[in-house]
Amino acid sequence: MYDLKIINGTVLDFETNKGKNCSIGIKDGVITCIGDCPQSAKQELDAEGKTVSPGFIDIHMHEEVFDTSKANSSYDISNSMLLMGVTTCVAGNCGNNRQSLDDFIGFIEKYGAPVNYLSFIGHNFLRNSVGSTDRYKKSSPSQIEKMQKTVIDSVNKGAVGISFGLEYSPGVDMEEILTLCNAVEKKNLLLSAHYRKDAKYAIDSINELIDVAKLSGFPMEISHLGSCSAYGQMTEALNTIEKNINAGVDISADCYPYDAFSTFIGSAVFDDGCFQLWNKSYDSILLTEEPYRGVRCNEELFYRVRKEYPNMLVVAFVMNEEEVVEAIKSPFVMVASDGLFRDGQGHPRAAGSFPRVLGRFVRDNNYLSLIDAVKKMTIMPATRLGLSNKGSIKEGYDADIVIFDPKTIKDTATYENPKDKPLGIDYVIVNGRIAVENNNIINGTIGKYIRSKL
Known part of the structure; x- marks a missing residue:
């Protein structure tokens, strides 16, 4: 008997690039059947007329500051992530962790979480922890040595890699970056970086990150390409990245769908x-x-x-939307939210990014096909993060699933009300259990901390 069975839905198949009408059987958090799935189930969901997709993976967001006295009530942004179909998030981006990795992992393992979490260890967080608080100055050798030890410890605890926020710490130079990277012997961890400066400096900033990838031997994820280059430089930025990919440099990028x-x-x-x-x-x-x-x-x-x-x-409000569209259409750019809330306020991208792409970019404007857009939210980040059992609907894969109506899915979050819930998402399933039903969270504690296996 299955724990959960989804019937009559259009299941997205990335191998054929088509949807197929079939059933999905889920047991013990894993997809065990795709097809007729004749066994009965403890619970059955009828997805007729709906798209059955892998759960979305947000490779770039910013976690909440946990209050250890409030258990799962401390969750804020990850609730919005879950409501827009995200089942796995990556924290610690732009060089910034909002608490220590020990506290972050410990809180999730004690209380559960709305979504599955991975995390980078952030360079600016490390700088602050060792007293390198002047953002316009390079860290001292002794400070860098202390940071190296924390990086090694963080990687041993399953951090997915190191993130940098160069615009937030202009005093950081290439030597500091590479010395920190060289602390880790494994060369299959991931770097991510918020560029040094945007607009007319965008191409120089992108080339710096490409140089980091070349010199360190680590793959590089260029963060939120729109906010770097959507000022008239996007075509050149994409061409620069593509040229280096074709030359063998391991780089990719992400972008959120706002200007x-x-x-x-x-x-x-x-x-x-x-x-x-x-x-x-x-x-x-x-x-x-x-x-x-x-x-x-x-x-x-x-x-x-x-x-x-x-x-x-x-x-x-400083970017050009047509260049944001250009970025998201690019084959090496993933969809991410860059979501960040403080006391429940912030940018609507934290509650609307993924439905906005599926509604505005796919259905309304035909910038992308549905399956290409979903790939940018699922299999592409899963592959980048080494999540070998996530990002696709296949037998043996984790049962992280979103059931949505492609005719009605839509973001409703605005700059005035940045946490308004999207429409058109019937169910979100995390680790084989229903977390969201009809746009409402019914279980916000299913998520786990994932130790990176890159």
Whole structure:
């Protein structure tokens, strides 16, 4: 007897690039049958007229800060991830962990999680932990040596690799980057990096990350390519990456489907000269938290908030949407959210990215086929992360599954209400158990921490 059986759905088959109407039998968290699946089941889901997809994998998001006194009520962003069909997330991006890896793993293993989690160990997190707090200066040799030890320990605990946030720490040089990478003998871990500078500096920044991959011997995931290059440089950026891929460099990229980025207003991103770089004015910045929630900046307000509320998340409407589309259509670019909330506020990408691609990009505008879009959310990140039992619907694979209506799936999160739930997602199944039913979370503790096996 199956624990769960899905009938009448259109199951996406990446080997044939087609959907097929069949059943799926699930037992002990694993897909055990695809086809007629004659056995009975403890629970049966009728997916007639719906698409049955592997669970989405978000290779780039930003985890919550856990409050160990509140158990699973501490989850915030991962609930939004789950509601938009994400079953596995990668934390610790852009060089930033929001708590130590020990605390992160320990909390998930004690309380469970809405989604499965992997994590990078972040360079800027390491810098802060060893006292290298001046973002405009290089770390000292002794500080780098301490960071190397933490990197080794983190990799031994299953970190997927090292992430860098070069725009947030402009003082970091290539020597510091490579010395940290060289701490790890294995060359099959993954690097990810938030570029050093965007817009007219985008190509130089991308070339720097390509050089890191070449010199370190590690594969490189270039983070949120849209916010790096969607200012008139996207075609050249994609050509630069493709040329190096064809030359044998192991690089790929991800992108979220919005023309605005979000980060902390006190960060180096907003140092003097940023508005001239983007050819935008102060009113391109939307404040997301009280006492200025929903307010657009002027010059006076921008500098006041930057000084008095440096940790406020803001949204910057500075990118070109047609270049974001160009990035997401590229064969080596995955869909990711770059989702980040603080006190429940932030950018709608954290609650809408994946349904937005399937609705706006696929159904409404035909930028991508359905199956190509889903591949960018499933098998591509699974392969990149070495998740050999995730990302496809196959017998023997983990039963992480999303059932959605391709005719109605849609993001509803807005910049005013960034956590509004998407429409058109009937079920999300995590590790063989139903986590979301009819757009509502019914079990938010099924997820696990995954120790990387790259």
